[in-house]
Amino acid sequence: MNNHLLVIYMQKGNLVFMSKIKKIIILLTLVLLTSLTNIQTPIFAIEDDKFFEPENNIALEEETNNKNDQTDEAINVKDNTEETLNLVLKGDAAKVNYFYVGSPYLETPDESEFVVSFGDGSEDVSRMNLIIEGHGDSIIEIENINRVGQLFHFKRLFTDEESGVYKVTEIRYFIDNQEYQIVLSDLGIDALFGVNEEYDGYVATYSNETNLDMSDVEGSIVSLNPDNMENSETLIEEKIKEISSKTPSSLSSLSIDNNFDNKESKVFVIALDPGHGGSDPGSTTYYGISEATLNLKIANYCKQELETYKNVRVVMTRTGDTSMGLEERVTYAVSQGANVFISIHLNALNGVARGAEVYYPNSNYRPELGTEGEILAQQVLNQLVALGISNRGIHIRNIDDGDDPKYNYPDGSRGDYYGVIRHAKKQGIAGIIIEHCFGDNYADYNAYLNGEDKLQRLGIADANGIANAYNLQKISRDEINDFAKENKDVIKDGVYEIQSNLNNNYVLDIKNGSAYNGANVQIYESNDSTAQFWQISHDSIGYVTIKNLNTNTVLDVDAGKANNGSNVQAYSSNGSYAQKWIIEKNEDGYVIYSALNPIYCLDVSGGNATNESNVQLYISNKTDAQKWQFTTPDFYESFLDVTLQNWFHDSVKYVYENSLMTGLNETTFGPYENLARAQFAVILHRMNGQPSVVYTNKFPDVATGQWYTDAILWASDIGVVTGYSDTGNFGPGDNINREQMAVMMYRYANYLGYDTSASADFSKFKDAKNVNEFAKEAMTWAVGAGIITGKDNETRLDPQGSASRAECATIIMRFMEYYK
Known part of the structure; x- marks a missing residue:
């Protein structure tokens, strides 16, 4: 024959x-x-x-x-x-x-x-x-x-x-x-x-x-x-006609608690094994793509979906086109704490067969693993069939008669035929092989493999089957909310430089300081630029928004999907969970978790502290690539709109620390806001120790008991300020212009008995003719003493221009330092 x-x-x-x-x-x-x-x-x-x-x-x-x-x-x-x-x-x-x-x-x-x-x-x-x-x-x-x-x-x-x-x-x-x-x-x-x-x-x-x-x-x-x-x-x-008489629907009732006993992390670890790879491409699919390539894609989609479940960690036996022996795959998975081993494959039969089938361990040697594998196999197959894939059943395969006895189990019982299933059982975990469909069949390929969306559906189906088998639960929004509430007070609202634990000289940064939506977030060597300063603010629940001071854009997860490798970018604030974070303190730093799914956190790609190292999401692994330090930049921390790069930084710091000026609120100084006449009177009053006065109805528009009443009356009494001659009003809410400020400072210096002989010809300024007659003497002194230097590279005095709060702070600091 x-x-x-x-x-x-x-x-x-x-x-x-x-x-x-x-x-x-x-x-x-x-x-x-x-x-x-x-x-x-x-x-x-x-x-x-x-x-x-x-x-x-x-x-x-x-x-x-x-x-x-x-x-x-x-x-x-x-x-x-x-x-x-x-x-x-x-x-x-x-x-x-x-x-x-x-x-x-x-x-x-x-x-x-x-x-x-x-x-x-x-x-x-x-x-x-x-x-x-x-x-x-x-x-x-x-x-x-x-x-x-x-x-x-x-x-x-x-x-x-x-x-x-x-x-x-x-x-x-x-x-x-x-x-x-x-x-x-x-x-x-x-x-x-x-x-x-x-x-x-x-x-x-x-x-x-x-x-x-x-x-x-x-x-x-x-x-x-x-x-x-x-x-x-x-x-x-x-x-x-042979049909299994018993097919349990879930593993939740089985005594497999030992599978979840990962002492380090208390998570259920699932090993995904994308079949073939490297020198072994597997079968060739209908349009010539190797099975190994598609196996890896399906496994990655499965991993992404599994990681949306709580207390789940996924390990991959390969993440690229690499070769690995069958026993080596299992050994690696077990070394990573795997509780179950799932090998991802596509079938092939000369283009003539269709359908999905799953292989699971026999009942020899460790029968509980056979039972576990059978339940898991059936649950996965159920999900694949629900996609419309033909049902080819779940199966075991023993080694053949006459095969080398070395493939039997240690107790002498017949071994499972497939290496990964047999090796997994020997190392104490259940292993299955999923044959999703026939990649070389025209109909199966076009229905289930010829697009990323279809491959993703296969991966999600696998994940759903696994979740059903082990009764895995997804993280609920209520649980995430509770996590945010627990950590609400870990970091106070304020402005911070966010340093990487890999190297504290490298900080969170927007590439090129770009304000465009989608600008990439990276780490970069600290340079004190506002592209590296971040405003932390909490909402009522405890979620954190992280806004860049330079661009007013916020940290955002690209496409709103939390997966390993999801890119982190800067984007206009929209209040979505992709822009909310939870900051948790650990023993040597802070971890910044995504509110989309807090098993993922802010991570430096590759774990390398170098300029332009990308920042991404990655499942929490407790490495320094995921730990950060929050440090207050070297300027007054409460004012979010004043940074080291601002020309007025030192003067704002000076007037605040000397209690001469306060902010518009606890976090805003308002450097570009115009200064009112009443505000300037209050500053001078503080400079003089805030002496008390007796109220008189000197100005019709200055009522008793206002925050500025005493200051205006005091300044009027000593001849520093006057009212409008035509109305008799003071105009407390009117903006003070630059020549008015010069006049008031000049009068104040004379009141204190300071030497006001300093003089300079301000005619060099191209708008000198705009200085009013009543202000020329004061302007001569102010320019001569260096208290007013001019705008636009000292080419304009802008005497009629409204004075900003930053200009006032600068003029006050120069005055105080000139006469100290």
Whole structure:
């Protein structure tokens, strides 16, 4: 007998054959019968009892459109007499259980074999033919050579002259002399094989080589042999009908508390293993993208979703296109505290199969891990099926008879076939393999893989299944609110420089000091610029807004999504949770958590303290890349609108520290606000120690008991201020201009007996002619003493211009320092 590789095309998926094109696809030994005359039994028996799915699994979506649709859509063909025309009716596609193609590649002279499983064996099918299209316009029609129950066996010898690529296109069968047609492409089956020529997409690993470590091949192997030939149909039927009698719905009732006992962080750690990678790309998907690439994308989306659950941490066995041995993957996961191991894959079977299936541990050695894995597998599969993916079931796979006993478990029981599942069990955790769909199938690829949104849905489905299995709970807004309330008083409102614990010389910074929405946030060496000063303010709950003093934009999470690597930017304030933060104090710094999901916090990408190192969100890991110090910049901390870079910084600090001027409120000085005449009188009154006065109705607009009453009356009494000559009013709310300020300071200096002989020709100023006659003497003194220096690089006095609070502070400081 000859051994041949079989490619299996399934509609209903009654037998589940997981495979990998880049590894071993499906090694099967088809028993070829040497004598057709005495064949009375099925032609093959299935040895492995773990490769099938429940009877209620979802068939190909297309089949429902064809079921029992024996319409008058037919084609005319000639009968054998070529005198009458018979209608060929559309066949019942739902009855095609599976379709075997023998060797996908054969070298002549050799026979190609095919097996069709059709219906349940009760159909009165008199014969069945296959239509095969060859190169050019050649058509080959072959009739079944044997039938046992539902199995129809075909065979044809190919010669050297028939080299080329062939495609099985139709199944034709006859009932009561009526011919029916089933088009395989309608079932999503693209059944190719080559004769002395490899078809496009054929992978050379189709071979009979058996010198591989089969237990660690990320695929499935099924053997067909001549044993129990008489019972083969019964065995197949039993396996098709085998359904697990018990499928628990959740792990919440299981005694698996030890899985959550991660002593360091008290979190449930989930290891995601994106299959293949590096030198092992896995199978090739329909449009040529490697399985490894898509596995990693799905795993990343799964990770993002899982991290929205509380007390969950996700570790990845790979985060790039890197190679890693199967045992090495598990060992790494366990070293990171993993409580469960989930391997992410895509199936492949020459483009002809569809659907999702999940593999879980057997019940040997550590049966509780088998139970845990079964529940987890079913919950994940439920979520995938809910997306519309065909249901191929959950399965276990044991090592095969005759495999090296080293793959058994330490207690001598039969080991799980797949390496990651077996290694995980040996290291004390449950492991499963998720085969999401068939990446090389046109329909599966386009429905579930050909876009980031579709890959994200797969990852979220995995996460939902995991969450259901372990009864994981998402973090609620109430819980986040409580966390914010608990930390409301950790940092006081004020202005801070926010230093990285990696190196305190590097601080939170907006790139290029940009005020544009979306400007990148980074760390940069401290330079005392306002792009590095941040105003902290709390809302009523306790959430913090972090506003940049230079741009008035706030820290914001790009796209409002908290994930590892989510970029942090500066953006106009909109009050969203993407712009709210929670600051918590720990033993050696502060952690700034995102209010979107406080398992994520402000993080320096790469953990490198260098100029322009990016700032992002990342799951909390207690490293210095996520710890910060809040320091008060070297200026009066209460005034948020006065910084070291302002020309008036020193004078504002001087007048405040000497109790000569206060702010408009506790945090605002208002340097650019105009100064009123009453305010200036109050400043002079303070400079003189605030002597008391007796109220007189000297000015009609200065009433008793006002905050400025005593100051104005005192200043009037000593001749520093006067009222308006035309009305007799003082005008307490009127803005004071620069020449009025010079006059009042000059009079005050004379009142104190100071030397006012300083003099300078102010005619050098281009607007000198604008100085009023009554102010010229005072302006000569003010310029000469350096108390007024002029604007615009000392080219303008601006005598009629309103004096700002910053200008007043500067003039007062210069006066005090000149006469000290």
